Amino acid sequence: MVSNETKRVELLSPLKNSKSLNAIYKYADSVYFGIESLNMRSFSDNFRLNEINSIVKKLHENSIKAYLTTNVILYDNEFTLLERAFEKASEAEIDAVILHDLGAIELAKYFDVKFHISTQANISNLNSARFYEKLGAQRLILARELSLNQIKDIKKGLKTAEIECFVHGAQCTSVSGRCYFSGEICESQDYSANRGKCVQPCRRKWKVIDEANNALIYDGTFFINSKDLCMIEYVPQLIEAGIDAFKIEGRMRDPIYIEETTRCYKEAIDSYYNNTLSKEKVDNWLKRLSKVYNRGFSTGFYFDMPKGSEIERKKEGNISKYKKLQIGKVISYFPEKKAAKILLSRDQIKLNEEIFIIGTHTDTYLRQKVTSIQVKQKRNLTETPIASKEKKIAVGILVDAPVKKNDKVYKLKYKGVDNV
Template sequence: MRSENIALENLNDIVNFCHKHNLKAYLTTNILVYDNELKLMRKIIEESKRAGIDALIVHDLATIETAKEFSIPFHISTQCNVSNSLSARFYEKLGAERIILARELSLERIKEIKRNLTKTEIEVFIHGAMCTSISGRCYFSQDICGSEEKSANRGNCEQPCRRRWWVREESGNEYIYDGVRFMNSRDLCTIAHIPKLIEANIDAFKIEGRMRHPHYVDIVTKTYREAIEAYYNQTFTKKKVGWWVTELKKVYNRGFTPGFYFKRMTEEDHQHISPTNLSHFRYIRVGQVDKYDSNTKYATISLDNGYLTKDDDLIIMGNNTDTYIHQEAKEIRYNGKFVNKTPRGTKDEEVKIELKIDDTAIGEGSDKVYVFTDKTYDKKVYSL
């Protein structure tokens, strides 16, 4: 389950939604732009201006020039790999409101760049996927796929670095890491170092989450928000760090590394065994929403792939709706009575239940109900 790119006609509604909830809306326009795409790029920026976007995240100088023409604030993308003070000051003179620094910088180098800027803000990545071949500038995917559209520089990397590789040089020698994922970096995780990052006078923290599942965004942002607030409340402890890391490990991850903040990355910072998710938790679809009563706040749900138990960690969302609800199963009714566990539903024999929903943002007929769990239940019914 992944997010999708937004449609241009929905941009105005999305910006309004963000502003209604006191959030800033930034539009990422950081791919390389070719001549035949300049009109489309201009149209996107025009629509962004009309929608009231707060800033564009940019890479190509043509995009920067057009953003300035429409007087839209712009942030320099990590695609520009700003790694020193001179480069940072160049973009400051161009009018950049913020610079998203390269992931490959140490904390000391970040501090040095910050000291040499007068008004431009800096932003750094604190969590998410890492690239081995210089963030966002890698041509490995394009070369392997034989298409310039399958490129990190075009926002469409096929991630061949996550695969197993057998390396043999022309004389026939093979390397000891043959058959392992020697380019597969672990995910960046800095939850334990939030105090040091805040004290470095960094203006904004960035979580890599483009195209991520809403539940991933929910858990990761909430966890880091708790860590940041704990710092300012003077309640940040090692015990809490352990709990936060446990929460982060529940959602998609390739194992964790602090990245380049305190040392150069080594073999220990790569995940050689698994190409993708190390989390033991999975999303188990157990049914779908039939209808919702806004007066009683109960949803009627058809279970066709398992059962619900009181206190199950639930996610309700739809493929083509805006619904995203994350809550525990607190009040479950079956045949008009409260139950701690429902009968098992199957495709041949669905079970109708009623579930108390905490949020009114729910659709009917297309919203699916998932249990988020590390339990296997009955393998004949649940596909993990």
């Protein structure tokens, strides 16, 4: 039985862009996002410096905490930008910045901005944790290479600092992202994992060749392609270990992934606190998580040292059996009727199935259950005819939120089942 005195764990989600915010504002307690070149996901749709105030305001209006990620290795010529970022963050009343550079810590203190120590600091023991706690860190994002028992011991030894741990998403083959493989391949330190531009060479197939051009014979499988972390089955153990915040990785992922992972972990956390957790619920969450982007699932270092089974050996990238299929676009929206007209150019729409309406140059993100279908003057249809590029079909549906012209329409489709 969960005590009423128990402090609720915080659910922290990645924010790629404004569409991602529209995807998670009902489920996340907090989000982390980057700006320009100061974070570990330079290839993501990072926000601009002048957007900090508006994004933080929107998050706070939805009772969501905002954390600014500034956790790359920093050089002298970047501190002017960092100073401007912290000044903007302070003005916007950001909840905290995520960092690990000692110079950045001093700057955060100067602007009186609360700070969390990034997993890039590789905090793996209580002495390190206490060091950052004494520096004034509000929260410590522990190294991913710790076991659950080690996490418990660190938490017990702290006085004020909270601890945050990753619970879902991509795992790095190297130690907490401290890797120069990408930088070596690209012959530039700018492309090291520590600078936010990792090209992920570990996700490829490699041949081992000696100086005499002899190739090592092996079975052609991937051998350093780590599976994704997935701890949805173990939410009770993580909460009872004293972890203060669960972090979902994925600032490079699309809003469908970000919504589904956040929603599943939100439901799991709620089920723990209201004592309704069950095997049936866990199985459902795992099924839903496997439908969005994933490389297979692993428990990382939580219970044991990862073994060969923690490597996805057969396939590069997404192994989900479902694909995100664009089936059309919005051609008009009728606010008085809360309806949209969609031009189908592929597949079909069926009553009660889910579709996703996502903007290309807008912030639209809508996960919509189809409750009505109208084609021409025919209403109350259960499905549309099958559309194609040669035979497009205009379809009217009711929508739960405004959409915009040219927003794209998608569905998650089982691979191998395509009527195109």
